[in-house]
Amino acid sequence: MIGAVLRRLGQTVLVLFGISVLVFLVFFATPGADPTARIAGRNASPETVAAIRHQYGFDRPLPIQYLHLMDRLFITRDLASYVDHGEKVVPEVARAAPVTLSLVGGAAVIWVTVSILIGTIAAAARGSVLDRALMMAGLVGISIPVFWLGEVANLITQSRFHTSWMFSWVPPLGYVPLQDGLWAWASHLIIPWCTLAVLFIGLYGRVLRADLVAASGEDFMRTARAKGLSETRVMLFHGLRTSLITFVSLFGLDFAQLVGGGALLTEVVFGLGGVGRLTYQGLVNLDLPLIMATVMYSAVFVVVANAVVDLFYLLLDPRVRDGR
Amino acid sequence: MDADAPLLAVDNLTITLPAGRGRTVDIVENVSFRLDGAEIMGLVGESGSGKSMSALAIMGLIDAPGARIAGSIRFRGRELIGLDRRALRALRGAEIAMIFQDPMTALTPVHTVGWQIDEQLRAHQPLSRAGARARTVELLGEMGVPDPRRAADRYPHQLSGGLRQRAMIAMALSCNPSLLIADEPTTALDVTVQAQILDLLRRLRQDFGSSILLITHDMGVVAETCDRTTVLYSGNVAEHGPTDALFRQPAHPYTAALLDSIPPLRGTRPRRLPSIPGAPPAPSARPPGCPFQPRCAYGHVACETRPSLLPIGAQQVACVLPAEGRALPPRAVLSA
CATH class of the missing domain: 1.10.3720.10 (MetI-like)
Structure with a gap:
C-alpha cells in the first residue's frame, strides 16, 4: 500500500516536471513573449528595461530561470504575475x-x-x-x-x-x-x-x-x-x-x-x-x-x-x- | 396441482423466431417428452438441433423480440407457457433450476461465489444474511468444494473451472429444486473434472431426489448418466427411449449413425471413424419430409412425408423403417 502511494507520488512529480518544462520552453519560444517590455510599461527607457530584465532574471540562462520560477511557485510561493501589478499567483489559484x-x-x-x-x-x-x-x-x-x-x-x-x-x-x-x-x-x-x-x-x-x-x-x-x-x-x-x-x-x-x-x-x-x-x-x-x-x-x-x-x-x- | 401428473410434460413444443423481413423460422418443431420424479433424461443432439432452445423455453428465458412459443410445457400439471412473470419467477431457481455450459462466463464476475448463492437463497426463502451464508457454505461442502467457507468468499475468476461448475451446481440446488436442467454442464471442463461432475449429478438424484434434464451432444455422457434419452435432430424428436434399449438397438438411422461415430473400445478399430455425410439443414431450409432424409442411407420415397413418432418396444421413433419391417439391426453393446 505504502509502496503504491510512493510510486504514485513519484509518477506525479515526473508528470509535473515534464509538463512544467514543456510549458516553460513553449513560452520562451513564442514570438513576442518577452515579458520585460510589458512589465516595464510603454515608453520605458532602455535603462529601465535593462534593469527590469536583470531584476526579473530574464538575462540569465533558461535552466536557471526555470529553477528560479519553480522555486518561487512551489517553495516560497511568492511568484508574482508579470502583468497584474505583480499580484501573487498562488493565492489567486487558491481563490479560484x-x-x-x-x-x-x-x-x-x-x-x-x-x-x-x-x-x-x-x-x-x-x-x-x-x-x-x-x-x-x-x-x-x-x-x-x-x-x-x-x-x-x-x-x-x-x-x-x-x-x-x-x-x-x-x-x-x-x-x-x-x-x-x-x-x-x-x-x-x-x-x-x-x-x-x-x-x-x-x-x-x-x-x-x-x-x-x-x-x-x-x-x-x-x-x-x-x-x-x-x-x-x-x-x-x-x-x-x-x-x-x-x-x-x-x-x-x-x-x-x-x-x-x-x-x-x-x-x-x-x-x-x-x-x-x-x-x-x-x-x-x-x-x-x-x-x-x-x-x-x-x-x-x-x-x-x-x-x-x-x-x-x-x-x-x-x-x-x-x-x- | 395434479398429483398423478408427470414432473415435466412437454407437448408439441414449437419455438418460432423471426428471421427478418417478416419471415419466421421454426427452431423447434412439435417436440414432446416427459420426465418423472428422480429421473435423469438425456436430451441429445448436435449444435443447432434445438436442445438448448427447448431448455430455455422451459425456464421461460427466451426473450428474443418476436419469439413465439406454442404447445404446452406442464410442470407438475401446471402450464408454464403464458404463465405470468411473477409466478414464473417464483418457480425459477426454486422449483426448476438450470446450470449452464460455461462456468467461466455464467457467474457474474464482480460478485463473490458465495454472494451469488446467497442471493438466490434469499430470493426464494426468508433467510437472514448469516443464515443464507451458512447454507451456502454447507451446499458448497456437499458439492465437494474443499474449504467451502473460504471458497464462498472468492470471486469466480479465482476458482478453477471444476470448482466454478460445482459452485454453479450448488447455486442451482440451493433451493432444492425438483427439476434441474443441465445444459452441457461438462463441455467446457477437462475430462477428469467432467467425470467428477457427472458423478456429482448422479448422486444428486440419490441424495436429493432431483430429476435432471441433461442436455448434451456427448453420447458417452448419456450412456453413463441417463435413464432415458431423447434424440433431437434439426428441431424434431428423432427417437425416445430407455438409454440401454436405445444404445442396444437404435431405431432411427440418425441415432445409429451417432453411435457409430464413437470409436469402439474393443476389437479392431476402423481406419476412419464413420461420419454422417453432409450437415444438418438450416431451420429455414428443412425438407418437408423427414428432416434427416437428405443425409440418410435409407432414404426413400416414403420419407417425403414427415414421419410421426411410432412406438416400437419401449422406444418411440420418428422413422418409417420399423413400420416397413426393415428395423435396424441391434448393435454390439458399447461398454460391457
Missing part, C-alpha cells in the same frame, strides 16, 4: 480552485445520478418509444454548445422570466462561498450546475445504455434471471454493477479535465471566477507565472483523479485486484 470545485462537483453529482437513471431506464425499455426518446434527448444534450445553453439559461432566469414565480429565487450571477451559507452557495450554482451537466448526462446516459445492452447478452445475466431474481434486481446488481467499470473510468477523465480548468466556458458565461477563467486570462496576457501555476494545478488534479479512478477500479472489479 474552490469556485471550480463547487461548480464541477455539483454538476458531477447531477450528471452521474441523472445519466445512471436515464441509461438504466433506456436499457430496460430497450427498443421502446421511451428508449428512443431518451437517447434522442441525450444526443440533443451532447450537441448543444454549453455557452449557448448557459446564455439562454441566463436570458430566461436573469432577465425574461426573472420576475416570474419560477425564477424569482435565482440570485445574480457570481459565486458565493460555502461559508456564507449553504443555500446562498447552492442557489448561485444550481443553474450553472445543470448547464454544465447537460452535455455529460447525454454522453454518459448513452454510453451506459450501450454497455447495459451489451451486458444483457452475457451468460451471467441469463444465470441471474434463471435464479428467479426480479428484472430490476438483475438489471441493477448484475448488469449495472458490471457496466459501472467503464462508466467510472470515463468519469475520472472528464472530472479531472473539468476541475483542471475545462469548465472555462461555463465559468465565463456565469461570471464564476474559477480556474478555467484564470487560465484563459493567463493565456491572453501571455503571463507565464499564471499559466505555469494553473497548468501545474490542473496537472496535479489529473494525476490525483487518475489515482482515485484506479482505486475505484480496485473496488469495482475484483479481477483487477488480482492482476496487480
Whole structure:
C-alpha cells in the first residue's frame, strides 16, 4: 500500500516536471513573449528595461530561470504575475480552485445520478418509444454548445422570466462561498450546475445504455434471471454493477479535465471566477507565472483523479485486484 | 396441482423466431417428452438441433423480440407457457433450476461465489444474511468444494473451472429444486473434472431426489448418466427411449449413425471413424419430409412425408423403417 502511494507520488512529480518544462520552453519560444517590455510599461527607457530584465532574471540562462520560477511557485510561493501589478499567483489559484470545485462537483453529482437513471431506464425499455426518446434527448444534450445553453439559461432566469414565480429565487450571477451559507452557495450554482451537466448526462446516459445492452447478452445475466431474481434486481446488481467499470473510468477523465480548468466556458458565461477563467486570462496576457501555476494545478488534479479512478477500479472489479 | 401428473410434460413444443423481413423460422418443431420424479433424461443432439432452445423455453428465458412459443410445457400439471412473470419467477431457481455450459462466463464476475448463492437463497426463502451464508457454505461442502467457507468468499475468476461448475451446481440446488436442467454442464471442463461432475449429478438424484434434464451432444455422457434419452435432430424428436434399449438397438438411422461415430473400445478399430455425410439443414431450409432424409442411407420415397413418432418396444421413433419391417439391426453393446 505504502509502496503504491510512493510510486504514485513519484509518477506525479515526473508528470509535473515534464509538463512544467514543456510549458516553460513553449513560452520562451513564442514570438513576442518577452515579458520585460510589458512589465516595464510603454515608453520605458532602455535603462529601465535593462534593469527590469536583470531584476526579473530574464538575462540569465533558461535552466536557471526555470529553477528560479519553480522555486518561487512551489517553495516560497511568492511568484508574482508579470502583468497584474505583480499580484501573487498562488493565492489567486487558491481563490479560484474552490469556485471550480463547487461548480464541477455539483454538476458531477447531477450528471452521474441523472445519466445512471436515464441509461438504466433506456436499457430496460430497450427498443421502446421511451428508449428512443431518451437517447434522442441525450444526443440533443451532447450537441448543444454549453455557452449557448448557459446564455439562454441566463436570458430566461436573469432577465425574461426573472420576475416570474419560477425564477424569482435565482440570485445574480457570481459565486458565493460555502461559508456564507449553504443555500446562498447552492442557489448561485444550481443553474450553472445543470448547464454544465447537460452535455455529460447525454454522453454518459448513452454510453451506459450501450454497455447495459451489451451486458444483457452475457451468460451471467441469463444465470441471474434463471435464479428467479426480479428484472430490476438483475438489471441493477448484475448488469449495472458490471457496466459501472467503464462508466467510472470515463468519469475520472472528464472530472479531472473539468476541475483542471475545462469548465472555462461555463465559468465565463456565469461570471464564476474559477480556474478555467484564470487560465484563459493567463493565456491572453501571455503571463507565464499564471499559466505555469494553473497548468501545474490542473496537472496535479489529473494525476490525483487518475489515482482515485484506479482505486475505484480496485473496488469495482475484483479481477483487477488480482492482476496487480 | 395434479398429483398423478408427470414432473415435466412437454407437448408439441414449437419455438418460432423471426428471421427478418417478416419471415419466421421454426427452431423447434412439435417436440414432446416427459420426465418423472428422480429421473435423469438425456436430451441429445448436435449444435443447432434445438436442445438448448427447448431448455430455455422451459425456464421461460427466451426473450428474443418476436419469439413465439406454442404447445404446452406442464410442470407438475401446471402450464408454464403464458404463465405470468411473477409466478414464473417464483418457480425459477426454486422449483426448476438450470446450470449452464460455461462456468467461466455464467457467474457474474464482480460478485463473490458465495454472494451469488446467497442471493438466490434469499430470493426464494426468508433467510437472514448469516443464515443464507451458512447454507451456502454447507451446499458448497456437499458439492465437494474443499474449504467451502473460504471458497464462498472468492470471486469466480479465482476458482478453477471444476470448482466454478460445482459452485454453479450448488447455486442451482440451493433451493432444492425438483427439476434441474443441465445444459452441457461438462463441455467446457477437462475430462477428469467432467467425470467428477457427472458423478456429482448422479448422486444428486440419490441424495436429493432431483430429476435432471441433461442436455448434451456427448453420447458417452448419456450412456453413463441417463435413464432415458431423447434424440433431437434439426428441431424434431428423432427417437425416445430407455438409454440401454436405445444404445442396444437404435431405431432411427440418425441415432445409429451417432453411435457409430464413437470409436469402439474393443476389437479392431476402423481406419476412419464413420461420419454422417453432409450437415444438418438450416431451420429455414428443412425438407418437408423427414428432416434427416437428405443425409440418410435409407432414404426413400416414403420419407417425403414427415414421419410421426411410432412406438416400437419401449422406444418411440420418428422413422418409417420399423413400420416397413426393415428395423435396424441391434448393435454390439458399447461398454460391457
